[in-house]
Amino acid sequence: MAELILFNKPFQVLSQFTDERTAAGQKPRATLADWIRIRDVYPAGRLDYDSEGLLLLTSDGALQHRIASPALKMPKTYWVQVEGAITPYAIAELCAGVALKDGRTRPAKARRMEEPELWPRVPPVRHRDTVPTSWLELIITEGRNRQVRRMTAAVGFPTLRLIRYRIGDWSLDGLEPGGCRKIFVNLPAAAQPGKRQAKARPTTTPRRRPRS
Known part of the structure; x- marks a missing residue:
């Protein structure tokens, strides 16, 4: 099973844990780090700074790919x-x-x-x-x-x-702005036994190894 975080992103919060403006000496914007204290999870997909609502985060590469891949058309x-x-x-x-x-x-x-x-x-x-x-x-x-x-x-x-x-099957129900909920997800059989799952990264989509 894979851990999945459901987060209700408030208005004008970046869908990432850091803001590049900080390094440039500019006034920083609110980020996920201001709201989420769970370590080693990354967004599966994006949500614009000026949009609100459901953002999914996980540390599981196969689940991140399943949610964010355009080919899977979730x-x-x-x-x-x-x-x-x-x-x-x-x-x-x-x-x-x-x-x-x-x-x-x-x-x-x-x-x-x-x-x-x-x-x-x-x-x-x-x-x-x-x-x-x-x-x-x-x-x-x-x-x-x-x-x-x-x-x-x-x-x-x-x-x-x-x-x-x-x-997909996950919604905002029961989540106030800034609120998050942790659930566990059963991955499809093809993504489970005997398969090594890549850890999610904030800027890249993990690739599955071809079968030998």
Whole structure:
């Protein structure tokens, strides 16, 4: 079994344990080290500085690969507040795949949703009386840089607040901002007996040894 940490990343926290600005003498930003005291775990995937929600961490290389590898297409569910009253046409565009500068996205699952009950964001999302906002649930199987924000902007509805609610079978349920929970995960049979598992590293994706 592999150890997995579920963490509800607050707004404006880096998805890493150090900030390169510190070495450059600049004002440091909040990092995972300010919240997580568990040693030798690293993020399986990323979550933008200005996004909130579920971040998974582990010390197990096989589990990290299973979660973060684009080839395995693990679904990620986001709750997205956008500027404007989103239209059925825009929802259909998101579902079909959106043309971005780095290529068309895979088809997604998207639906309009009621505003969820959430913790207040600090600082709060800007509010304008003359401009409505909408919430949608968006499920994607990719992890391009700032992908959700670029997708909603491409269909005409800029993202105001972005929360990752679920990755695969794991969700934010029961986690307050800054809270974490440790669980143990059974790896697929192919990743268990007789297989040497590489230790996770913060900047590289471990490779499995070919069978001899």
